[in-house]
Amino acid sequence: MNALEVNGITKRYANHLALDQVSISVPERSIYGLLGPNGAGKTTLIRIINQIINSDSGEIILFGERLKPDHIGVIGYLPEERGLYKKLKVGEQLIYLARLKGLSHHDAVVKIKLWLEKFEIKDWWHKKVEDLSKGMAQKVQFISTVMHEPRLIILDEPFSGFDPVNAQLITEEILQLRQRGSTIIFSTHRMETVEDLCDHIALINKSKRILEGTKKAVKAQYKTNTYSVLHRGAFQSLESQYELLKQEKAEDDYFQSLIQMKSAASPNQLIQDLTRITEVHSFVEKVPTMSEIFITLVKGETHE
Amino acid sequence: MNKIWLIVQREFLNRVQKKSFLVATILLPLIFPAIMAVLVYVAIEQKKNATKEVVLYIDESSYFKPDTAKFLFSPFNGSLEDGKRAFEQSEDFGLLYIPKFELSEPKGITLYTKINPSPTDISDIEKIFESHIRDLKMVELNVDQSLLDKLKTNVNVATVKISEGGQEKSSDSKVLFGVGMAGGILMYMFIFIYGAQIMQGIIEEKMSKVVEVIVSSVRPFQLMMGKILGLASVGLLQFLIWIVLISSLTTAVLGLFGLQSPSQEMMQMNPQAQQVMAESQGSLQFLNTLNQIPWTYVVSSFLFYFIGGYLLYGALFAAVGSAVDSPAEAQQFMFPITIPMLISYFGLFTFILEDPHGTVSVWLSIIPLTSPIAMMGRIGFGVPDWQLALSMLLLAGGFILTTWFAARIYRVGILMHGTKVSYSVLAKWFMQKG
CATH class of the missing domain: 3.30.70 (Alpha-Beta Plaits)
Incomplete structure (x- = not known):
């Protein structure tokens, strides 16, 4: 089964067409690379999948069901522009975000503690985000993306801002998440990421999807x-x-x-x-x- | 719905847990009376210690009778030209030139000054002439001073309002004036302070980019409403604390100084009240009126108009916050929001309190954008039920309308960065589909 099917999505803004009949199929438990130059429409597509904005036409099927409001709990989204509430403490912040995703207070606390332990940052619970370094805040942000165990994880440029050590840590986590059954969509410019991690890719250029397939097939096609x-x-x-x-x-x-x-x-x-x-x-x-x-x-x- | 509630909680806790909230909530009710007391004190001291200004005068009419209550008049013997020259070299306040004139037609009196005199200065001098000329005319008409004194009577009209139940309530319009003014000013401050906080909060969320994470979990509308309602609850809490603080303070002071204390306290704080007190019968009526004001009615309508007005303007503030990238950019869009607020605020001082049942006052208190402040000015004087009902209904409708309007801009605005926003861009966002 496909985790995500995007069928003929079109989105028009006042003076330009952001997405033109875009279709992609993301197989379950794949690591799917969504590629394309700046302004191609990747972020618009991701926002539509996250129900932040609506498409003009086309449909989205998530795990066999038409996209509906409940689905936000199934998706974990790490936007390219990272951001947290600066004045809030790490613990409070993560609980708030988890509860917005639909977790109960108790579940949120249990899961967040687990993740903080995993990243060996348990003592950050009472630290305010504004007191964290950029890399530290990125870790907290990553936790906020995956703590509710989403079946579909969408990561927009996940490695920007990470040093190689932390990038490696995050890579391992991503692979483990896939191992446990999650499907991962990367939106990225970093081709080494795609080369190393992705097994499927789609290329979006000028609002159109111009290429899709397994990495192997695409390479065979272009050799x-x-x-x-x-x-x-x-x-x-x-x-x-x-x-x-x-x-x-x-x-x-x-x-x-x-x-x-x-x-x-x-x-x-x-x-x-x-x-x-x-x-x-x-x-x-x-x-x-x-x-x-x-x-x-x-x-x-x-x-x- | 559940998620809006989570956001309301979060916003509420964020503000209430701040030290600044505690400080503002406890200090503000103390600061205002303190500032007023200081101002009154300074004004009185200034009057006491003010050295009288010297005014030279050249009287060719011999009708001028210097009155030294405010100015020290010193005669100058010589021509007007000489007088002007002497005045220029002196430190004196002014040179008053009084040409010959008929009593029936006092013309040509001129005051030369180096700085522009205040209207009170001029009217003080005019009054000196008027009263003296009046006396002279009396003599001319053979009216005896003792006869004149007999004609003087002091009348105090007691106002009694008969309510629909037929109950009679004596009222003092000066007290009602004060109540209306306080209510209107408080409303103005509340809406502005809390509206600005909504805007601030939204700009912060936008600048820190956290907003995209949040709107991937909740609808933009839910986030906006949660924020507005969360701050509303903070405002209400603050207001309730103030009421409790003020009433318990009053009670405490009352207990300390005996029963007369509240009136004395009022006297220090409120020059309006002071005037009322000075009149012999006034003081009793003043207390009477304070007791007669249906406080629950006034306070509960204040709460309604605060919530309604706050929601109405809060949505607009939210729309502005979502459209801009920094507080500085917000200024240009604040203007149209501020205008109706200012109209009702200045209307309050110029005509609403003077004539609470006049046509303009009534309409300002019914139109949603101006009604919160205007109605507060009128409420103490008694407002017909149908006007109150219509005004409340329109306010509720207005709030739904502005919220709908704001939500359409908000959902687009919060995700836009670095766009140069103008009114036509806002219109484009407003028209944009989902």
């Missing part, structure tokens, strides 16, 4: 059948079904070549053909990084 070969002894030309894109001298008489296969030949065939003209030392398929795909697609759109 260019290009291979990077380290070989001893130069060669000038190849058979017509291959194209030599680049050949650089490495060291001694070693060379690094970039070869693209034009037809649907197999890599084995290429190796065979190469061994006849040179001595192959390494042979790697050049798979596009998410960053490259992102740039290609977004730039391509812009150039149209």
Whole structure:
């Protein structure tokens, strides 16, 4: 089952179209990367899923049900613009936020204590947020997002503001949450996050969803059948079904070549053909990084 | 509904737990009488110690009879030109030139001064002439002074209001004036102070960005209403504490000084009352009127108008707070909110209290935006039931309308950052769909 299905969502503001017939499907227990340049409409989509604003048309199905007010307790949302009540103490603050999500006072206290213990910050309970450092406040904010055990967690740029140690801590928590059955949506520009964590992605550009699928499928779709070969002894030309894109001298008489296969030949065939003209030392398929795909697609759109 | 209640609680606790709340609640009822007492004291001292200003005068008419109650008049012998020159070099307050004139037509009297004289200064001098000329005319008409004295009678009209049940209540309109003024000023302050707090709170939520987390859990409308109602409960609590404080203080003072004390206390605090007391029969009537005022009626209508007016304006303050990024930016939108408040506030002093049953007074007390303050000015004098009912109904309706209006701006405004907001942008937000 899909945790979330967004079907043909359109949202128009006074002078521009923020979302144009956007559909995405987020499988349960996946880590789903929602990508796109600034102003593409990601935040609008997330706000619609969180019922902060309404869409003009289209429907949203959450765990098999049409989106309804009760669903806010099922979702945990970490907005890109972080914020807490500065004058409130950490404990009070978290209890308040948990109760707004529908937890009873007792449940809220129990769960918050558990999380504070986990992050080894139990003694922060009586500290005011304004006395915390930015990184500390981020931890509190993360707890506020996940403390009610949401089945769907939406994180907008979750790692901004975290040092590498804390980023690692949060990453582990996210993976554990998935292990326990949560579905996670990342909205991010940081392609290494996507590369490391996401198993599904969607790319939104200029209010439209222009790409969706598993990370593997997307990469397969955008691979260019290009291979990077380290070989001893130069060669000038190849058979017509291959194209030599680049050949650089490495060291001694070693060379690094970039070869693209034009037809649907197999890599084995290429190796065979190469061994006849040179001595192959390494042979790697050049798979596009998410960053490259992102740039290609977004730039391509812009150039149209 | 449940969530609004959570927000109300949170807002209430946030404010009440602050030390500033405690300080304001306890000190304010003490500070105001203290300030008033100091002002009255200073005014009296000033009058006592004031050195009289010197006014030179050139009297060509011989009708001027210097009265030294306020000025020291010193004659100048010479022409007007010489007088002006002498005056310019002196430290004197003024030069009064009195040309020859007919008693029937006093013309050409001129006061030369270096600074603009106050209206009271001028009318004081005018009165000197008027009374002396009157005396002279009397003599001219052969009216004897003793005859004149016999003509003087002092009349005190006692006002008795007959209520619908046929009960007679004596009243003193000066006391009612004071009650109306106090009620109106209090209402004005309450609405402004608490309205500004709503705005402040919303701007803080917006600036700290916490608002997006909150509206992912509750509807923007719930957040707005929770905030408005939470602060309303703080205001009511504060008001109730004041009532308890003031009434227990009064009782305590009463116990300390015996029964006459309340009137003495009033005398120190209220110059209006002082005047009333000075009149021989007045003092009894003053006390009488205070006792006759249906306090429960006045206080409970104050509460209604406070809640109604506060909600009405609170919603507007909320809309302004949601639209801007900083308190400084809010100024431009405060103007239209302040105008009806100021109209009723100044109306209170200029005509509502003077003529509480006049057409304009009545309408101001019925129109929702001005009614909270205007009605407070009128309430002590007795307001026909239908006017009160209509006014209350319209206030309730007005509050629903402003809340609806504010909510439409609020839901968009709180999520907008760094936008240059103008009235046309607000209109766009207002029209925007969900």
